[in-house]
Amino acid sequence: xxxxxxxxxxxxxxxxxxxxxxxxxxxxxxxxxxxxxxxxxxxxxxxxxxxxxxxxxxxxxxxxxxxxxxxxxxxxxxxxxxxxxxxxxxxxxxxxxxxxxxxxxxxxxxxxxxxxxxxxxxxxxxxxxxxxxxxxxxxxxxxxxxxxxxxxxxxxxxxxxxxxxxxxxxxxxxxxxxxxxxxxxxxxxxxxxxxxxxxxxxxxxxxxxxxxxxxxxxxxxxxxxxxxxxxxxxxxxxxxxxxxxxxxxxxxxxxxxxxxxxxxxxxxxxxxxxxxxxxxxxxxxxxxxxxxxxxxxxxxxxxxxxxxxxxxxxxxxxxxxxxxxxxxxxxxxxxxxxxxxxxxxxxxxxxxxxxxxxxxxxxxxxxxxxxxxxxxxxxxxxxxxxxxxxxxxxxxxxxxxxxxxxxxxxxxxxxxxxxxxxxxxxxxxxxxxxxxxxxxxxxxxxxxxxxxxxxxxxxxxxxxxxxxxxxxxxxxxxxxxxxxxxxxxxxxxxxxxxxxxxxxxxxxxxxxxxxxxxxxxxxxxxxxxxxxxxxxxxxxxxxx
Ligand SMILES: NC(=O)C1=CN([C@@H]2O[C@H](COP(=O)(O)OP(=O)(O)OC[C@H]3O[C@@H](n4cnc5c(N)ncnc54)[C@H](O)[C@@H]3O)[C@@H](O)[C@H]2O)[C@@H](O)CC1
Ligand SMILES: [K+]
Numbered sequence: 419x420x421x422x423x424x425x426x427x428x429x430x431x432x433x434x435x436x437x438x439x440x441x442x443x444x445x446x447x448x449x450x451x452x453x454x455x456x457x458x459x460x461x462x463x464x465x466x467x468x469x470x471x472x473x474x475x476x477x478x479x480x481x482x483x484x485x486x487x488x489x490x491x492x493x494x495x496x497x498x499x500x501x502x503x504x505x506x507x508x509x510x511x512x513x514x515x516x517x518x519x520x521x522x523x524x525x526x527x528x529x530x531x532x533x534x535x536x537x538x539x540x541x542x543x544x545x546x547x548x549x550x551x552x553x554x555x556x557x558x559x560x561x562x563x564x565x566x567x568x569x570x571x572x573x574x575x576x577x578x579x580x581x582x583x584x585x586x587x588x589x590x591x592x593x594x595x596x597x598x599x600x601x602x603x604x605x606x607x608x609x610x611x612x613x614x615x616x617x618x619x620x621x622x623x624x625x626x627x628x629x630x631x632x633x634x635x636x637x638x639x640x641x642x643x644x645x646x647x648x649x650x651x652x653x654x655x656x657x658x659x660x661x662x663x664x665x666x667x668x669x670x671x672x673x674x675x676x677x678x679x680x681x682x683x684x685x686x687x688x689x690x691x692x693x694x695x696x697x698x699x700x701x702x703x704x705x706x707x708x709x710x711x712x713x714x715x716x717x718x719x720x721x722x723x724x725x726x727x728x729x730x731x732x733x734x735x736x737x738x739x740x741x742x743x744x745x746x747x748x749x750x751x752x753x754x755x756x757x758x759x760x761x762x763x764x765x766x767x768x769x770x771x772x773x774x775x776x777x778x779x780x781x782x783x784x785x786x787x788x789x790x791x792x793x794x795x796x797x798x799x800x801x802x803x804x805x806x807x808x809x810x811x812x813x814x815x816x817x818x819x820x821x822x823x824x825x826x827x828x829x830x831x832x833x834x835x836x837x838x839x840x841x842x843x844x845x846x847x848x849x850x851x852x853x854x855x856x857x858x859x860x861x862x863x864x865x866x867x868x869x870x871x872x873x874x875x876x877x878x879x880x881x882x883x884x885x886x887x888x889x890x891x892x893x894x895x896x897x898x899x900x901x902x903x904x905x906x907x908x909x910x911x912x913x914x915x916x917x918x919x920x921x922x923x924x925x926x927x928x929x930x931x932x933x934x935x936x937x938x939x940x941x942x943x944x945x946x947x948x949x950x951x952x953x954x955x956x957x958x959x960x961x962x
Contacts (some may be wrong), residue, residue, distance in 0.1 A: 420510040424653040424950060426959050427613040431558035431593040433647050437612055441637045450514045452635045453481065457488030459633025459953050460552075460585055460609040463782045464489075465496065467607060467629075468581060470549020472499040476575065478555040478589070479506035479517075484515030485585045486554025494527050501548070502529045503541060505555065505571070535567055538574050545578035545776050553582055553603045556591035560614070563600025564590040565939030572601045584608040587617055588626050596620025596852075597829065612637045614956070616832075619651065619866050620852055630956040649832060652740075652855065652863040652904055654961025656861055659940045660901040661700065661935070662891055667853075670702035675891030677753040678883070679744065679775065680787075681708040682758035682768065686715045688761030688787070688879045691924055695722035695883030696757075698931040699905065701890055704883070705753070709735055716873060737767040748779060748800035755890030756781045759789025768792070773799060782806045782889045786882040787815070794818040800842040806895040808846040808885055810878060816848055832862045845899050847885075849878060853907070855899045863900055867960060868907030871919025872927070881906045882926045908962055937962060 430439070432840040442449050464473075475490040477483035487502065489847050494500045504511075508529075523529060532541055545551055555568065564572055575582065582605045587593055592603030593615035610618060617623040618630050624848055650656065665672070677695040680689035689706045696704040703724070706716055710727035711734050717725060726747060728740050736744070737868045748756055760773060762768055772792035776785065780835060782805050785793070790811045793799060797819060800807065809819075813831075815826045820838060827834050827848075835856035836850040846856045851873075853865040888898035909930040913922050916930075941962060950958065 424655055426653055426655075427645065427647070427648065428619060428649045429593070429613045429615055429652055431560075431615065433610060433645060434558050434593065434615065437637050437645060443873035445635055445638065450517060452637075453484055453488055453514045453518065455635035456485050456585075456611045456633060457492050457629070458614045459611070459635065460485065460489050460583065461492040461496070463607060463631050464493065464550075464552075464608050468550050468583070469725065471497075472547065472549045473552060473600060473615055474501045474503060474548045475552040476555055476571070477505065477516070477886045477917055478924055479504075479511055480513050480557070480559045481513070482554050482589075483511070483560065484518050485557070487515065487518035488553060489552060489554065490527055490586065491518070491525065493520055496523060500527050501544060502527055503532050503544070504529060505531075505533055507531055530566075532571075533567070536568050538570055541571075542574050543577060545575065545580060548580055548633055549576065550581040550583065551575060552585060553589050553605065553857045554585040555603075557586035557589075557725070560590070560592060564602070565600070569601040572603055576604050581606045584627070586610050587615060590625050591617045591626065593617050596623045598622055602626060605906075607631065609633060609953075611635045619823075619864060632954050632956070632959060634950070634952045634954075649862040651866070651959065652865040653959055654904070654941055655945070656863065656937065657897070657901045657904045657938065658945055660893060660897045662893065663802065666723060671752065673700055673702035674754035674763050674887065674892065675703040675705065676701045676886035676890045677705050677748055677756045677781075678760060678886065679707045679736075679748070679756065679758040681706065681712055681716070681761045682718045682736070682761055682763030683712065685761030685763060686712055687876060690716065690719045690723075691876050691879040691928065692757055692760045692886065693720060694884035695880040695931065696887040696890070697722050697927045698928050699884040699902075699935075701885035701887035701959055704886070707747065708757030709733065715929070728774070733767050735763045735768050736771045737765075737768045737960070738774065741771055741778075744771075745773060745778045748781060753890075754782065754892070755886045757784040757786060757882045757886040759786035760882060764788055764791060767931055777802070780805055782895075783808070784882050784889065785809045786878060789808065790815045791818055797842060800844050803843070806889060808847060808895065808899055810849060810882055810885065810888065812849045812878065827901045831858070833866060836860060836862050845867055845895055847881070847899055849881070853903050855903055857896050857899070861896070863903075864901050865907055866956070867904070867962070868910050869916040869919055871922035872907070872910040874923055876924025877906075877910070877927060880924050884931070892925070905931065905934050905938065905955055910935065910938070
C-alpha cells in the first residue's frame with residue numbers, strides 16, 4: 419500500500435457528521451473514543467504550542483463542549499490550573515458530553531455555569547486572569563449565527579485578548595463556507611478533527627482560524643467508501659511523481675510541442691510568457707502562432723521558442739478570414755497541446771476566430787483569457803468536444819462564461835466550478851487566492867499555497883504555458899491540472915520569499931520554476947518514508 423499518498427478531504431458539517439456516524443455505527447468505534455482522541459489531540463497541541471499554566475475552557479452544551487470537558491480533564495491530569503465554564507447545567511447535557519461532564523465533576527476542577535448575560539462581566543475577570551482560553555462552544559453543530567447571549571459571550575472572549583485555542587472550529591463560524599455568518603471567535607490556534615472543513619481554508623473565515631492542526635481521531639484512512647464528496651486540498655501527495663522520467667535516449671519530441679495561439683497589438687508579452695513557461699516546465703518545443711504584423715516582436719523576444727506568422731493584413735490581431743490557415747497549421751503540425759487565448763485581444767472578429775478554432779481543433783486544448791471570453795454565451799461548443807480541454811478562468815472570466823455574478827461565484831467557487839466541469843466535460847481551473855480545480859468526473863481540489871504577490875499581470879499566461887507543457891508531454895489531464903497549479907503557486911511562493919510579494923512579476927514565476935520543480939522532486943524522494951502523524955499542521959499536510 420502506498421500509504422504516503424494520502425488524500426486530504428475538505429468537508430462540510432454534514433459530510434463530517436456522516437463520517438463520524440459511519441465510524442461509530444458501521445465500524446463500531448464508540449463516540450466516546452472519538453471524543454477522547456479529539457481531546458488528546460487538542461491537549462498535545464496545547465502542550466507543544468502554548469506557554470502558561472492557567473487555562474479557562476469554555477464549553478457549549480453539544481459535543482464540542484464535550485470535547486472541551488475532556489480536554490479540561492486531560493489538562494488537569496498534566497498539571498495545568500484549569501477552570502471550566504459551561505453554558506448549561508450538567509443535567510442539560512446529553513450523550514458523550516454528559517459523560518465527560520459527570521467525570522469532570524468528580525475531579526477538583528472548578529466548574530462554573532454561565533448561561534446569562536449578567537454573568538459575563540465576572541467571566542471577563544476570570545478570563546483576564548488566565549494565560550489562555552479554550553473555545554469549545556460550538557463546532558460543526560452550529561445551526562444559525564450566534565446571537566444574544568452567545569454573541570456577547572464570543573465578544574467577551576475576543577475582548578479578553580488572550581491566546582485562544584478553538585476546538586474544531588472558531589465558534590460562530592460555519593463549517594460549510596468561507597463566508598462570515600455572524601459573531602465568531604478569533605482564534606490563534608484551531609485544532610480540527612478528521613478532516614479540515616471549508617471554513618478552515620477559505621477566506622475570509624480562514625483568517626480567524628489561526629494556525630490549523632488536524633487530528634486523526636481514528637476515522638479510518640480509507641474513508642472513500644464512506645464519503646460522497648470528492649473535495650480535497652491540493653497537496654504534494656497529490657502531485658508527486660507526476661513528472662515523466664526523462665530517459666537517456668529521449669529527444670525533444672518526447673516531451674511534447676506546445677502551440678500558443680495569441681497575441682495582438684499591445685499584447686505580445688502574454689503569448690511570449692506562455693511559450694517560455696512551457697519550456698521552463700519541461701516542454702520539448704514551443705511555438706507561438708501569431709498575427710504576422712507582430713512577428714518581428716516575437717522573433718526578438720523569444721529565443722528558444724519559435725513563431726509561425728499568420729497573415730493579418732496589418733491589423734495586429736487574428737480575424738475569422740485566417741481561421742482555415744490556422745486550423746490547418748495546428749492540425750498538421752506535430753503539436754501535442756495547444757494553448758489559445760493569451761493576448762488574443764477582444765475584437766469581435768478575434769472572438770469569432772477563437773470560437774471557430776475551438777470548434778474545429780482536435781488537439782488537447784488549454785483555453786485561457788480572451789479565448790474564454792470568446793466562449794461567453796457559446797459554451798455549448800465545449801460540449802461537442804472530445805479531446806482533453808482545460809479552461810483557466812479567473813473569477814471575472816468565469817462570471818462572463820457562466821452568467822453568474824462574481825459574488826455568486828465567490829460564495830461557493832468549488833460548487834460552481836464542479837457543476838460547470840461536470841456539465842461541459844472540461845477541467846476547470848478557477849483562479850483566485852484559492853484556486854479550485856474541478857474535473858469532469860466531479861473531483862475538486864482546492865489550492866491553498868501561492869500568495870497575493872501573484873495578483874499581477876501575466877501570471878495567468880504563465881500558468882497556461884505550464885499546463886500546455888504538461889498536457890503536451892502526455893500527462894493525464896487531471897494530473898496535469900493538479901501539478902500545474904501546485905507548481906505555479908510554489909514558484910510564486912519561492913519568488914515572493916526572495917523578491918517580496920510587491921516586486922513579484924509574472925516573469926519571476928517563470929524564473930523560479932526551476933527551484934520549484936527541484937523542491938517538488940526533493941520532497942518526492944522523502945515521501946516513501948513520510949507518514950502523517952496523529953496531529954498534523956496544515957503546512958505538513960500541504961507537504962512543501
Ligand atoms: N461523535 C462525533 O460526532 C464527534 C464529534 N465531535 C465534536 O462534536 C462537535 C459537534 O457536536 P454537536 O453536533 O453536538 O454540535 P456542537 O457541539 O457543535 O453544537 C451544537 C449545540 O449548540 C447548539 N447551537 C447550535 N447553534 C447555536 C446557536 N447559533 N446558538 C445557540 N445554540 C446553538 C445546539 O442546539 C447544540 O446544543 C464537533 O464539532 C466536534 O467538536 C468530536 O468529539 C469527535 C466525535
Ligand atoms: K469551537
